[in-house]
Amino acid sequence: MPHDCSFLEDLGVGVSFEDADREEHSADWGTEGSDRAVVPDAVVRPESTAEVSAVLSAADERGVPVTAYAAGTSLEGNPVPAQGGISMDLMEMDAVLDVRPEDFQIDVQPGVMGSAVNEAVASEGLFFPPLPSSGDLSTIGGMIANSASGMQTVKYGEVGDWVLELEVVLADGSVIEAGSKAVKTSSGYDLKRLLIGSEGTLGVITRATLELAGRPQQIRGGRAIFPTLDDAAEAVADAVRSGVDVAKIELIDPTSAAIANEYLDTGLPDAPMTFLEFHADHGIEEEIDFCRAIFDAHGVQRFEMADQEEMDALWESRKELAFALRAYDDDLHPLHPGDITVPISRLPEIIRYAKDLEEEHGIMVPCFGHSGDGNVHYTVMVEKGDLESFERGEEIYRQVVEKAIEFGGTSTGEHGIGLGKRKYMTLEHGEAGVAAMRRIKDALDPNDTLNPGKIFPETTERDERATVEADD
Amino acid sequence: MPHDCSFLEDLGVGVSFEDADREEHSADWGTEGSDRAVVPDAVVRPESTAEVSAVLSAADERGVPVTAYAAGTSLEGNPVPAQGGISMDLMEMDAVLDVRPEDFQIDVQPGVMGSAVNEAVASEGLFFPPLPSSGDLSTIGGMIANSASGMQTVKYGEVGDWVLELEVVLADGSVIEAGSKAVKTSSGYDLKRLLIGSEGTLGVITRATLELAGRPQQIRGGRAIFPTLDDAAEAVADAVRSGVDVAKIELIDPTSAAIANEYLDTGLPDAPMTFLEFHADHGIEEEIDFCRAIFDAHGVQRFEMADQEEMDALWESRKELAFALRAYDDDLHPLHPGDITVPISRLPEIIRYAKDLEEEHGIMVPCFGHSGDGNVHYTVMVEKGDLESFERGEEIYRQVVEKAIEFGGTSTGEHGIGLGKRKYMTLEHGEAGVAAMRRIKDALDPNDTLNPGKIFPETTERDERATVEADD
Numbered sequence: 046m047p048h049d050c051s052f053l054e055d056l057g058v059g060v061s062f063e064d065a066d067r068e069e070h071s072a073d074w075g076t077e078g079s080d081r082a083v084v085p086d087a088v089v090r091p092e093s094t095a096e097v098s099a100v101l102s103a104a105d106e107r108g109v110p111v112t113a114y115a116a117g118t119s120l121e122g123n124p125v126p127a128q129g130g131i132s133m134d135l136m137e138m139d140a141v142l143d144v145r146p147e148d149f150q151i152d153v154q155p156g157v158m159g160s161a162v163n164e165a166v167a168s169e170g171l172f173f174p175p176l177p178s179s180g181d182l183s184t185i186g187g188m189i190a191n192s193a194s195g196m197q198t199v200k201y202g203e204v205g206d207w208v209l210e211l212e213v214v215l216a217d218g219s220v221i222e223a224g225s226k227a228v229k230t231s232s233g234y235d236l237k238r239l240l241i242g243s244e245g246t247l248g249v250i251t252r253a254t255l256e257l258a259g260r261p262q263q264i265r266g267g268r269a270i271f272p273t274l275d276d277a278a279e280a281v282a283d284a285v286r287s288g289v290d291v292a293k294i295e296l297i298d299p300t301s302a303a304i305a306n307e308y309l310d311t312g313l314p315d316a317p318m319t320f321l322e323f324h325a326d327h328g329i330e331e332e333i334d335f336c337r338a339i340f341d342a343h344g345v346q347r348f349e350m351a352d353q354e355e356m357d358a359l360w361e362s363r364k365e366l367a368f369a370l371r372a373y374d375d376d377l378h379p380l381h382p383g384d385i386t387v388p389i390s391r392l393p394e395i396i397r398y399a400k401d402l403e404e405e406h407g408i409m410v411p412c413f414g415h416s417g418d419g420n421v422h423y424t425v426m427v428e429k430g431d432l433e434s435f436e437r438g439e440e441i442y443r444q445v446v447e448k449a450i451e452f453g454g455t456s457t458g459e460h461g462i463g464l465g466k467r468k469y470m471t472l473e474h475g476e477a478g479v480a481a482m483r484r485i486k487d488a489l490d491p492n493d494t495l496n497p498g499k500i501f502p503e504t505t506e507r508d509e510r511a512t513v514e515a516d517d
Numbered sequence: 518m519p520h521d522c523s524f525l526e527d528l529g530v531g532v533s534f535e536d537a538d539r540e541e542h543s544a545d546w547g548t549e550g551s552d553r554a555v556v557p558d559a560v561v562r563p564e565s566t567a568e569v570s571a572v573l574s575a576a577d578e579r580g581v582p583v584t585a586y587a588a589g590t591s592l593e594g595n596p597v598p599a600q601g602g603i604s605m606d607l608m609e610m611d612a613v614l615d616v617r618p619e620d621f622q623i624d625v626q627p628g629v630m631g632s633a634v635n636e637a638v639a640s641e642g643l644f645f646p647p648l649p650s651s652g653d654l655s656t657i658g659g660m661i662a663n664s665a666s667g668m669q670t671v672k673y674g675e676v677g678d679w680v681l682e683l684e685v686v687l688a689d690g691s692v693i694e695a696g697s698k699a700v701k702t703s704s705g706y707d708l709k710r711l712l713i714g715s716e717g718t719l720g721v722i723t724r725a726t727l728e729l730a731g732r733p734q735q736i737r738g739g740r741a742i743f744p745t746l747d748d749a750a751e752a753v754a755d756a757v758r759s760g761v762d763v764a765k766i767e768l769i770d771p772t773s774a775a776i777a778n779e780y781l782d783t784g785l786p787d788a789p790m791t792f793l794e795f796h797a798d799h800g801i802e803e804e805i806d807f808c809r810a811i812f813d814a815h816g817v818q819r820f821e822m823a824d825q826e827e828m829d830a831l832w833e834s835r836k837e838l839a840f841a842l843r844a845y846d847d848d849l850h851p852l853h854p855g856d857i858t859v860p861i862s863r864l865p866e867i868i869r870y871a872k873d874l875e876e877e878h879g880i881m882v883p884c885f886g887h888s889g890d891g892n893v894h895y896t897v898m899v900e901k902g903d904l905e906s907f908e909r910g911e912e913i914y915r916q917v918v919e920k921a922i923e924f925g926g927t928s929t930g931e932h933g934i935g936l937g938k939r940k941y942m943t944l945e946h947g948e949a950g951v952a953a954m955r956r957i958k959d960a961l962d963p964n965d966t967l968n969p970g971k972i973f974p975e976t977t978e979r980d981e982r983a984t985v986e987a988d989d
Contacts, residue, residue, distance in 0.1 A: 145862070147754075147862040148860040148861055148862045149758065150860065191703060192702075192707070193703070194701055194703075198701065203701055206678070210925075215949070215953065219952070219953075220949060221946070221950040221953055222946070222947060222950060223950065225858070225925070225926060225927040225945075226860050226925030226926065227858035227859055227860060227890075227892075227921075227926040227927045228858070228860075228861070228891060229670065229890050229892065229931065230664075230926075230930060231663060231664035231665070231666075231714045231930065231931050231932065231934075232927045232928050232929050232933075232934060232938065232941075232942070232945055232946070233714075233934055233945075233946055233950075233951070233954050233972055234711060234714070234715055234719075234954045234957060234972075235664070235677075235710045235711055235713065235714055235715075236950065236954065238710030238711065239706060239711045239957075242705075242706070242707055243706055243707075247706075258760070259759070259760035286619065286620075287731070288730070288731035288798065290798070326760065326762070326807075327800050327803045327804075328800035331799045335798075386699035386700070386701055387699055388620040388698050388699060388700075389619075389620055389700070390619040418699075418700050418701050419700060420699075420701065449699075452698075453697070454697060454699040455697040455699045455701075455702035457702065457703050457704050458701050458702060459703050460703065461703045462703075462704060462705055466704065469704075470704070473697075473704055473705075474693070474694070474704070475693065475694060477687070477691040477692060477693045478693040478695065478705075479705070480691070481687065481693055481961060482705050484960040485711075485957055485960055486706075487960065488956040488957055488959065489953060489956060500705055500706075
């Protein structure tokens with residue numbers, strides 16, 4: 046049953062009830078065209094914090110769900126309006142508000158694209174280091190909401206580590222500032238960190254102060270090719286453990302390389318490899334040599350530094366892998382983007398585990414990702430229209446997640462829980478852990494207004510109602 | 518009125534009602550001998566998570582406050598049992614549980630001393646980088662609870678940045694694990710970060726998994742002397758902004774130097790200076806030269822690298838400054854340890870502001886601290902027994918805090934709120950921000966069992982009761 050959203054027309058905030066507009070806000074990259082997409086009853090486009098507050102307070106009073114939406118590049122259905130109501134599109138709030146190069150800081154609205162931050166500060170010799178691979182296509186607000194990270198996290202940390210202060214509108218419309226423009230604070234509860242990664246279930250981010258870094262004087266990239274995937278994974282783990290100061294260290298398995306070649310004509314060798322990038326202000330050659338020595342000990346076959354053009358092609362192919370998986374074979378469907386993360390010593394083991402399942406089931410399971418963090422993106426390529434293949438795919442997918450948790454790792458390193466990972470929450474956090482999160486949700490959003498139906502595994506009252514209605 | 522704690526005798530947990538024992542748990546370093554000390558009704562010494570849980574669940578049922586206590590080195594009265602009840606001494610839980618050098622990880626109980634972590638992993642070539650200056654004397658549990666940081670935070674980050682996972686007992690006795698042994702996760706709410714710095718008001722930490730770093734191959738230290746304090750502060754701000762990779766950069770004003778000389782016979786020059794340390798795996802001389810060039814531009818008079826022995830003396834004198842302040846003059850009382858932190862560009866201005874107040878009022882205001890983070894420790898030296906001097910001192914103290922907040926900074930960079938900074942909470946976080954924190958506190962600890970009377974500025978019901986009783 047739709048929610049009555051006619052009250053939006055009296056708020057003076059941009060609102061749309063058009064089908065096409067609502068359709069566009071029904072899914073993210075991860076749920077597009079799937080049965081998990083849900084069309085909202087209305088789309089609002091606030092242009093200021095005051096407008097966000099007005100919508101939230103009015104919706105909260107009326108029991109109408111509000112789900113924030115930005116570029117829609119998330120992968121776990123994070124901004125799907127699972128229980129209908131309002132999709133709050135924040136793309137109009139895309140201003141760079143202030144740049145303070147003297148403090149390495151920038152203030153932005155949530156709809157600013159990741160790449161726009163870099164453009165705004167490039168002339169000052171600064172950059173925003175933790176951008177995800179999708180940084181050209183996704184927004185700062187979305188990255189913060191989903192606690193994103195990227196290829197350079199191995200050196201620079203996650204997006205959340207570079208957020209100093211957030212302005213956030215809570216469910217009841219009240220506005221808080223969390224964090225500080227000082228680089229450290231121990232003043233009260235860390236609401237900023239609680240909000241980062243809460244996927245719009247606790248508040249809507251309306252402004253962020255980000256920290257920046259000086260662009261390194263030296264950048265060198267290249268790739269290394271190994272005899273076996275095991276060697277490659279062991280080499281990565283050993284390099285990280287040995288303290289090699291690497292800015293990117295991405296593992297690509299032969300299955301992924303083959304798929305990238307098909308899609309992009311990249312001509313990658315049919316072999317396990319790592320893509321590398323080093324950043325330094327001086328002494329970069331020493332760092333590269335250090336890495337090479339460790340890779341040598343793991344039988345590296347080729348260790349090649351690239352020129353700028355080759356490097357660009359290399360990273361382009363890495364970035365495009367997610368798209369390549371979709372386009373690879375019309376008969377195959379890539380089953381969710383896996384995002385498990387394990388302690389680095391377990392990296393070789395978890396990859397071996399996934400590849401053993403690939404072999405056992407005869408189903409392609411391309412593995413790649415931010416291996417320096419122990420983060421593996423894996424995809425199970427199931428046969429379209431074949432229920433048995435889907436079921437086995439889901440089983441493989443589940444086994445890898447559970448193995449990662451068994452290893453002390455996590456079901457998601459950077460994509461968030463959304464809809465897709467809800468079922469693993471209790472296994473990962475225990476009942477008491479999930480209950481504590483629930484108590485926080487209930488305290489800050491007692492009417493379950495903000496992005497209901499996400500993160501928590503349990504069936505909520507409104508979930509039930511929605512299910513009953515769907516069955517009617 | 519004391520709380521009836523006789524139920525503790527039936528729990529099988531070590532308990533003491535001795536006067537001396539209770540006295541010892543009435544204050545921390547910051548409140549020792551002051552009227553803010555409060556003697557608890559009982560001291561318990563749990564030896565396991567199960568015992569912590571048993572005490573909490575029994576106390577929570579009975580409405581008896583429980584305040585965690587470890588080494589007592591905090592400075593804002595953080596572990597003072599402000600409303601009586603139970604002081605939970607965690608010093609018996611001092612085991613190193615596991616070292617996993619292959620993952621740069623260590624699991625410890627809360628009562629493990631900071632220095633013990635370094636000792637446990639030294640043979641592996643590892644160390645715990647963010648230790649506070651009091652690391653030899655304070656515990657990991659206390660550091661995490663107060664979101665501590667230290668001299669090396671400018672390079673390595675805060676204690677909280679090196680905590681991967683926490684086992685925590687909540688007020689009702691339930692046990693949760695927050696965080697992950699993977700280096701990154703975006704799975705659910707970041708309870709770990711919420712608990713870090715919550716000063717024992719949301720839960721009691723019973724185990725921590727810490728991340729470690731490889732010890733740098735090269736370490737060099739030294740000091741730089743400037744014509745004016747302004748030059749020194751500008752030089753620090755400029756060095757940090759320019760991306761000098763410095764591991765410690767501590768500012769010491771002439772007042773502090775004079776006090777250190779008196780206490781330690783350190784023979785520091787009567788001049789503004791910075792103490793420095795550089796860590797690198799290679800190319801340390803280039804980094805030192807980089808720093809020297811920037812300091813030259815700010816008129817540095819001497820820039821001297823020291824040998825190991827001189828360095829040890831240097832850092833010893835820096836560490837002892839807090840003690841030196843107390844011992845300096847029997848007629849003077851050091852008024853609270855200031856801990857404001859500002860965006861780095863405001864560092865020179867906030868120091869100038871404090872020194873102008875020193876001059877204006879003719880009251881010594883020594884300033885020193887982790888200047889690379891914009892963190893200034895300042896102390897107002899008031900005359901003992903002189904109420905007017907105390908009042909002016911408090912006024913100076915307050916003005917500096919308010920100026921820091923006006924600059925976008927924080928009332929506390931690393932000491933926490935405790936009792937001492939409660940009055941600035943609303944100014945710093947706004948009413949909505951404090952209200953959001955309060956809602957979280959009420960959700961996780963509805964009976965206000967854990968360390969009541971801390972962090973929040975408002976008078977709680979039990980505060981009122983305590984006041985009325987004290988007046989009786």
